[in-house]
Amino acid sequence: MLTKKLPPVQSFLLLFSRRVSHLTRQQYDVIVVGGGHAGTEAAAAAARVGAKTLLVTQKIQTIGALSCNPSLGGIGKGHLVREIDALDGLCGRAGDWAGIHFSVLNRRKGPAVWGPRAQLDRQRYREFIQSELLSTPGLTVLEGSVQELHVTEPSPEEPGRHRVTGICLDGSPPISASSVVLTTGTFLCGSLFVGQTTSPGGRIGDAPSSAGMSQILRERLDLRIGRLRTGTPPRIVKDSVDLHLAQLHPPDSHPTPFSFMNTQTSCKPEDQLPCYLTYTTPGVDKVVKESLHLNCHIQEDTKGPRYCPSIESRVLRFPGRSHQVWLEPEGVTSNLLYPQGLSMTMPPDMQLRLIREIPAMHRAEIHTPGYGVQYDFVCPTQLSPSLQVKSTQGLFLAGQINGTTGYEEAAAQGLWAGVNAARWALSMPLVALSRTESYIGVLIDDLVSRGVTEPYRMFTSRAEFRTSLRPDNADLRLTLKGFEVGCVSSLRYKEAVKVKDRLQEAMATLETLTLSTASCRKKLPDIGVSENKNSSLSGMELLQYKDMSFEMLASVFPESLSRYMEFSQRLKIEAVYKPHCDLNKKEIERIQKEENMALPQDIDYFSLPVSMSKEVREILDRVRPSTLGSATRLEGVTPAAVVALFNYVQVTG
Ligand code: FAD
Numbered sequence: 001m002l003t004k005k006l007p008p009v010q011s012f013l014l015l016f017s018r019r020v021s022h023l024t025r026q027q028y029d030v031i032v033v034g035g036g037h038a039g040t041e042a043a044a045a046a047a048r049v050g051a052k053t054l055l056v057t058q059k060i061q062t063i064g065a066l067s068c069n070p071s072l073g074g075i076g077k078g079h080l081v082r083e084i085d086a087l088d089g090l091c092g093r094a095g096d097w098a099g100i101h102f103s104v105l106n107r108r109k110g111p112a113v114w115g116p117r118a119q120l121d122r123q124r125y126r127e128f129i130q131s132e133l134l135s136t137p138g139l140t141v142l143e144g145s146v147q148e149l150h151v152t153e154p155s156p157e158e159p160g161r162h163r164v165t166g167i168c169l170d171g172s173p174p175i176s177a178s179s180v181v182l183t184t185g186t187f188l189c190g191s192l193f194v195g196q197t198t199s200p201g202g203r204i205g206d207a208p209s210s211a212g213m214s215q216i217l218r219e220r221l222d223l224r225i226g227r228l229r230t231g232t233p234p235r236i237v238k239d240s241v242d243l244h245l246a247q248l249h250p251p252d253s254h255p256t257p258f259s260f261m262n263t264q265t266s267c268k269p270e271d272q273l274p275c276y277l278t279y280t281t282p283g284v285d286k287v288v289k290e291s292l293h294l295n296c297h298i299q300e301d302t303k304g305p306r307y308c309p310s311i312e313s314r315v316l317r318f319p320g321r322s323h324q325v326w327l328e329p330e331g332v333t334s335n336l337l338y339p340q341g342l343s344m345t346m347p348p349d350m351q352l353r354l355i356r357e358i359p360a361m362h363r364a365e366i367h368t369p370g371y372g373v374q375y376d377f378v379c380p381t382q383l384s385p386s387l388q389v390k391s392t393q394g395l396f397l398a399g400q401i402n403g404t405t406g407y408e409e410a411a412a413q414g415l416w417a418g419v420n421a422a423r424w425a426l427s428m429p430l431v432a433l434s435r436t437e438s439y440i441g442v443l444i445d446d447l448v449s450r451g452v453t454e455p456y457r458m459f460t461s462r463a464e465f466r467t468s469l470r471p472d473n474a475d476l477r478l479t480l481k482g483f484e485v486g487c488v489s490s491l492r493y494k495e496a497v498k499v500k501d502r503l504q505e506a507m508a509t510l511e512t513l514t515l516s517t518a519s520c521r522k523k524l525p526d527i528g529v530s531e532n533k534n535s536s537l538s539g540m541e542l543l544q545y546k547d548m549s550f551e552m553l554a555s556v557f558p559e560s561l562s563r564y565m566e567f568s569q570r571l572k573i574e575a576v577y578k579p580h581c582d583l584n585k586k587e588i589e590r591i592q593k594e595e596n597m598a599l600p601q602d603i604d605y606f607s608l609p610v611s612m613s614k615e616v617r618e619i620l621d622r623v624r625p626s627t628l629g630s631a632t633r634l635e636g637v638t639p640a641a642v643v644a645l646f647n648y649v650q651v652t653g
Helices: 009-021 037-049 077-086 091-098 122-134 211-220 282-294 311-317 348-355 407-425 439-450 471-485 490-512 517-523 539-543 550-556 558-595 614-623 628-632 639-652
Strands: 027-033 053-057 071-073 099-105 115-120 139-143 146-152 162-169 175-182 191-194 197-200 225-232 235-237 247-249 275-279 324-329 336-340 366-368 371-378 395-397 514-516 536-538
Touching: 027 037, 027 162, 027 407, 037 053, 037 122, 037 139, 037 175, 037 407, 053 175, 071 077, 071 091, 071 407, 077 091, 077 115, 077 407, 077 439, 077 471, 091 099, 091 115, 091 122, 091 407, 099 324, 115 122, 122 139, 146 175, 146 211, 175 407, 211 225, 282 311, 282 348, 348 366, 395 407, 407 439, 439 628, 471 490, 471 558, 490 536, 490 539, 490 558, 514 517, 514 539, 517 536, 536 539, 539 550, 539 558, 550 558, 558 628, 614 639, 628 639
Parallel strands: 027 053, 027 175, 053 139, 175 395
Antiparallel strands: 071 115, 099 115, 146 162, 162 175, 191 197, 191 371, 225 371, 235 336, 235 366, 247 275, 275 324, 324 336, 514 536
C-alpha cells in the first residue's frame, strides 16, 4: 500500500558499522550526542551548514524512534513541522513517507491555526530518518554512550565561561570538537516506573544516560538542573479489540503533505488506515482509585505534561467524567493499537483491568504495559537564543533536555542548535529566530526567557502573530533565511524563490483586476456582494469573500489567472489574511525595532540608576535577557521597567 521503498534496514546497519570502523581519533567541528528527534535534526543541520559532524547515539537501531505516540504534527505542532521542513529539516519528509492517516485538525477555524497531522508507521519513520542521515555528506554516525563532556576551566580573559572541547565514550580515547550539542531526551538520569517498580532507564529497553553527564552539568558547569516526568500507554493487540464498538474516524480523503517539496504523500489516499474514538467508563475511575497506593510514579511530586496527562491525572482532576480514548494504528503491518489518552503507570495487572472497563476493549490483550519515566532537564533560561549554554562556549542543548515535550518541539530546537553549533565551529556569527517570524522563534524565546515549570509543548495561542505565522507560508517566512544561514539546499532555495516570485506576481495581478459591484452581482451571484453603484472591487478584495474561491475568480478572468491555478489555495489564504497581516506587519516592525535592541550582558541590574523594583532587578539579573524583546516577556518585568531599561540602554549604549 505504501508505494516507494527505501533500501532494507539491514544494509544501513552494515554501512553504519563500516563507517564506525573508519572512525579514528579525529577533530570534529560538531559532535551531537543522542539520535532522537532533536539529535537527528541537529546532526543533519550541522552537516548541511558545512560542519564536519559526528552523531553519537546509544543504539543505531533506535535513531528516529518514536518513544511514545506514532504520530506527527497537530495543532501548533504541525506549524513546527512545516517550519522545520522550510529550513530543510528531516521530519516533514519523513512524515510524508511514513504517514498512514493524514488529517488537518482545527478545520472549523481559519487556516492560520489549522494543524496538519499524520498517524505514522513507526518502522517506516525510523527507516527514513536513518536513510537520510546516512546519505548526508559530512556526517558520521557512531554507536556508543557518551560518558563525559570535556570542558576547559574559565580563563582570566573570560571569567565564568567554560569552553567545550569534546566528549568521551566509555573506555575510549576522547573525541574532540569545537561544538557539542547535547540532546539526551528523557535519558539524563532517567528512571522508569511501573506500579511499585522503579528501574534505571531512558525509555523501555534502553539504559539511561550516564550519571556522570548530569553531574558534569550540575557540578562542573554549575547549571541548574530540574526533574520532570512523562508516561506512555500500554500497547494493545489489535485483534483483541472490538473496533465496531468504537466510532470510526476516517482520514482526509486528500492527504496534505507536510513537506513543501512534496505534492503527494507515499501512502495513497485510499490506502490510509482509520482511527477510532471511544470513551472511559466509571469502571476506569474505580480501577485508577484502587491502584493509587500501588503507583509510585503518581505519588512523586515531579511535574508531568499538563496537556498530555496520564489517565490517573485525568481521573483525579476530573472525577466522574468520561474521557476520550483514541485507538490509533501503529503501522501498516503492525498488529498493535496505540490508545491515546490512556497513558498509565499502575501495575500491569491493574492496567489490564482498566482497559477492559472500556466496552471496545472488554476482551483486549496488552502487548506492552504502559510506564512512566522521570529525567533531569537543564533549566533553559541558562541558554542564549542560539541554544548555546551561556556559561559554556560551544555547548548547545536541544530537545527534552531543555524541558520540552514532544517530537516536534525537540526537532525544531535540534535543527536550530545544529545550525548554531556548526556556525560556532566554523567561526560564523550565531543566529536567532524571532517570535515575529516563526513558531520556532516563539518556542526558543519562551524557553530561554521564561524557563519551564512543567513539560513545555507548543500551542498556537503562544504566538502573538498567529495570522502571519501560518503553516501554508512557512517556506516564504523561513527558506530564504535558512539559505542565508546555510542550512537550506540550493534546490529548495530555488524552489522557494520561484514560489515567492509567482505568488507575488499573482497577487499583483489580483490587485490590478477589478470588477464593478454590478458585474460582481451578475457574474458571481452567490458570494454576497452588496449593491453599491459607484464602487468596484479588486481581485484581492473579491477573494476575501468567504464563498469566493480562486477557481471562481479565474473563471471570470481566465486569461490573467488560469496560469496561477497551482497556487489557488495559497492565494485564497493570502487574500483572506492580507488586511490582518498588513496590520501585523506594522506592529511587527515597531516591536522589532525595539525588540532586537541588544542588552549588554554585563549590565549590573542592581546598581542601574533607574526606577525599578528589587524583584524586577533580581529577575533581570537571573535571566540576563539578550534583547529588549526578551526582557519585555519576562514574567514579573513590568512595562514601566522595560521603558526604563530601554531609555537607559539607548542613552548609555
Ligand atoms: P529522545 O527522543 O528521548 O532521544 C534521546 C536520544 O539520546 C536517544 O536516542 C538516546 O539513546 C540518546 N542518548 C541519551 N543519552 C546519551 C548518551 N549519553 N550518549 C549517547 N546517546 C545518548 N511526548 C509527547 O509529546 N507526549 C507524550 O505523551 C510523551 N510521552 C512520552 C512517554 C515516554 C515513556 C517517553 C520516553 C517519551 C514521551 N514523550 C512524549 C516524549 C517524546 O518522546 C520526546 O519529547 C521526544 O522524543 C524528545 O526528543 P529528544 O530528541 O529530545 O530525545
